[in-house]
Amino acid sequence: MTMIILEDIAKSYWVGGAPLPVLDGVSVQVGEGEFVSLIGPSGCGKSTLFSIICGLTAPDRGRVVLDGGNSAGAGDVVAYMPQKDLLLPWRTVLGNVVLAREVGGEDPKVVKREAQELMELFGLAGFENSYPADLSGGMRQRAALMRTVLARRRVLLLDEPFGALDALTRAKMQQWLLEIWARFGPAVFFVTHDIDEAIFLSDRVYVLTQRPARVALHLQVHLPRPRRLADVTTSGFLAHKKQIMDALYF
Numbered sequence: 244m245t246m247i248i249l250e251d252i253a254k255s256y257w258v259g260g261a262p263l264p265v266l267d268g269v270s271v272q273v274g275e276g277e278f279v280s281l282i283g284p285s286g287c288g289k290s291t292l293f294s295i296i297c298g299l300t301a302p303d304r305g306r307v308v309l310d311g312g313n314s315a316g317a318g319d320v321v322a323y324m325p326q327k328d329l330l331l332p333w334r335t336v337l338g339n340v341v342l343a344r345e346v347g348g349e350d351p352k353v354v355k356r357e358a359q360e361l362m363e364l365f366g367l368a369g370f371e372n373s374y375p376a377d378l379s380g381g382m383r384q385r386a387a388l389m390r391t392v393l394a395r396r397r398v399l400l401l402d403e404p405f406g407a408l409d410a411l412t413r414a415k416m417q418q419w420l421l422e423i424w425a426r427f428g429p430a431v432f433f434v435t436h437d438i439d440e441a442i443f444l445s446d447r448v449y450v451l452t453q454r455p456a457r458v459a460l461h462l463q464v465h466l467p468r469p470r471r472l473a474d475v476t477t478s479g480f481l482a483h484k485k486q487i488m489d490a491l492y493f
């Protein structure tokens with residue numbers, strides 16, 4: 244089953260009395276359980292594409308099909324972790340991670356028990372009652388990811404989740420995300436502007452051009468799983484890196 248089909252998506256914003264073309268005929272697909280990355284220059288329209296998948300922004304042209312059209316709405320299929328405004332500062336970690344399910348009308352006690360069991364896996368045991376401001380950057384991102392995973396959708400849309408982290412924390416988080424992915428089995432559609440990150444994590448990578456974005460390259464990543472940090476030095480990895488750099492910079 245193909246979870247996300249985007250066909251020939253075009254979108255312009257209206258800025259200062261003139262149209263700003265952002266997406267210019269983008270077609271991408273994400274299959275069930277697949278890990279797919281979207282990479283492209285800053286400002287090329289990656290977040291806009293996510294917002295279109297979620298139904299928060301309407302495309303000017305093109306077709307969006309989620310879960311083969313079998314679900315009532317985007318919210319039933321995808322859990323979205325936006326690039327900004329991830330956690331509510333006035334809610335504790337526990338209060339934040341159960342939010343999606345609570346809003347969905349589930350018994351808060353049941354959801355909280357389920358969240359409690361995952362705290363260890365997300366490296367947040369002992370911090371259930373802390374507030375976002377008291378956590379490190381990595382912990383905040385894990386809490387936001389936990390909220391996304393707890394929403395229990397078959398597709399996770401992750402918009403540059405590790406963009407603000409230092410290199411070491413980021414590498415650890417990448418490895419850990421692959422464990423979460425293997426354990427829960429959702430499809431992941433992952434936005435990044437980091438070439439190594441896209442290759443390391445993904446089954447497939449779509450490379451976008453500068454705005455207005457088109458797909459410059461669609462790459463199948465031929466690296467065995469499970470992935471190891473040292474994989475980034477293999478010749479296969481470096482060959483993929485060159486393919487992506489050629490597509491991005493020329």
Ligand SMILES: Nc1ncnc2c1ncn2[C@@H]1O[C@H](COP(=O)(O)OP(=O)(O)O)[C@@H](O)[C@H]1O
Nearest residue numbers: 256257258265284285286287288289290291292
């Ligand atoms: N709501 C909006 N109104 C007008 N312009 C927008 C809006 N959202 C994004 N843009 C512009 O569209 C372009 C693409 O933005 P975005 O999708 O956030 O890019 P990316 O995520 O790839 O960095 C940028 O130039 C941005 O300034």
Ligand SMILES: [Mg+2]
Nearest residue numbers: 289290291326
């Ligand atoms: Mg963005």
